[in-house]
Amino acid sequence: MSKLTIKTLAKELGLSIATVSKALKDSHEISSETKKKVLAMAEQLNYVPNPYASSLRKQKSKTIAVILPEVADNFFSLAINGIQSVAETKNYHVLIYLSHESFEIEKNTVNHCLSGRVDGVLLSVSSETSDAAHFEKLKNENIPFVFFDREFENFAAPKIITNDYECGFLAAKLLLSKGCKHPAFLSTSENLSICSKRSAGFTAALTEEGFIKDKHEFVIDCTGTPDTIFDQVQELLKNNPQIDGIVASVERLAMQIYMVSVANSITIPKELKVVAFSTLETAPILNPSLTTITQPAFEIGKTAAEVLFTMIEKKKHNITADSVMILPSTLIERNSTLA
């Protein structure tokens, strides 16, 4: 099967390739007669234009990159869905890259985006990311990009995030109102914008109630691979039996808390109350049902994509601090925090 290019079409039709090209894009300088013929022939021969030739020529790719830490995660799955939903309407293609929470990988991936491969980038930073030089490069090359969910603080770029601080605050207040005397905050990485904000809100609430002396009494950094989290949580609860309430900063931790409580016959909510930042669909049918702070994951992805396309289309790449959008999460009380 010899390849089917615009040249083949042109020859077949007895027209020049320029005419065919223009007809294919419905240019006004082509007669509708010709257009019809061209379209018909293209249809018949099943012609599909080579996107790379076109990208090379036009210097744009109709493609965006989504760089995120992980895809096997409810939040990110939903966010990708949101992103796709707008990419589809724009006829854009979506390249997915996973950083696996690695700074190195994130940097390399961002670097590849400098090649013209993509017209824009959506990014949720890895937990290891400690410097913004790679983001700076994107900016210098004038490649539109938008942070979603996990931003890099102090770097000016559009950000679509949720109200993490308030929700941390709310979570603490909820636990206190339910009678907790020793609430703890399980963080994954204080390096992460979402975690540090959530824990700051948490701490603020405790302080407001006259609770805190030593921050570390209540905020525990629970780093480690998924495999080790169970052990860490178990250790923590064993060594600190006074803990009677926990805020799980991410979904993964909440599940491990439940696992540990099953394994150690800790009854939730009687002995331990739990509230989790989570988009788990199964929260209502857990044992006990789980009180969640649910992020608008789909909306965050969707909005981030919309902002990105605005930048791509308007070439208005200089949107900065003022374009931080905060989509609020919802606290849904369930049985894991019953008084």
Next chain:
Amino acid sequence: MSKLTIKTLAKELGLSIATVSKALKDSHEISSETKKKVLAMAEQLNYVPNPYASSLRKQKSKTIAVILPEVADNFFSLAINGIQSVAETKNYHVLIYLSHESFEIEKNTVNHCLSGRVDGVLLSVSSETSDAAHFEKLKNENIPFVFFDREFENFAAPKIITNDYECGFLAAKLLLSKGCKHPAFLSTSENLSICSKRSAGFTAALTEEGFIKDKHEFVIDCTGTPDTIFDQVQELLKNNPQIDGIVASVERLAMQIYMVSVANSITIPKELKVVAFSTLETAPILNPSLTTITQPAFEIGKTAAEVLFTMIEKKKHNITADSVMILPSTLIERNSTLA
């Protein structure tokens, strides 16, 4: 910032672009002196080659497409993870497309893959897909592709699937062994390979036990959007109080069964036993914990990608029926099927 191409590099170094190009790919026909200089300059200037120029020239894209029904789904998230894990080692890029279970969208997406945009395609068919003409085109154009999880039956192509029939059989046997007299199978679409095989296994088990006259007594097609599934399931259970056991053919259905049982005070497992095809991480901490048939989702994605790359690399596109690989699922008994 003027664009940084291989030409700029060449000028900067006082070499020809051909030499630079070869040096960049570590060609043996270039002296190591020159190579070193070129690499250094490329590094310093932060040169990133334009992938589209290269793709156009070489007629290959270093990109694969993954076409699947949905991404906000545990199974597919895990599968994508598996796919990415191998794409990364091959330095391939991954384009994600969602069919949203629509035949039309799937066809269009597959058509776009005919343009040379991708070197290969991984596909899990939509529930609406009823004909294979678009797959035939891929084959005619010699574009390697592999089905994963949801295949198109009677179409010869490599397929990485799980042992759906056996598992359907097993699920039925389990329910019967726990004393169920009226087990039902909740299908989403009998059009789907996975559903029809699972239900066939289910039916076979019942037949073997002398159970069945009318297939439709026990196999219920539960189509509809996620929103309506709750109502459908509720309706079903109300109208058929004799049903004392359910096999949920997909994860989504299992959750709705739980929701319905909560809303209608049906106690699982006493009044209703449930076993679900699912990769839900929260299965052990549901109320009650859910008996699952868990697919090796990551492995399926990974293996599918590996097979695809074998085809891409060996240009051995004619792998057919003999390359169907079956990765077995695991039945994990939990409290939702307690006798």
Next chain:
DNA sequence: CTGAAAGCGCTAACAA
């Protein structure tokens, strides 16, 4: 070992 030159398939001036 290095360089000149052709061309991948398409678009966009510019001419006709």
Next chain:
DNA sequence: TTGTTAGCGCTTTCAG
């Protein structure tokens, strides 16, 4: 309204 032509940035013969 249609055609000619010059590249987009890169790879790859083929000559030197």
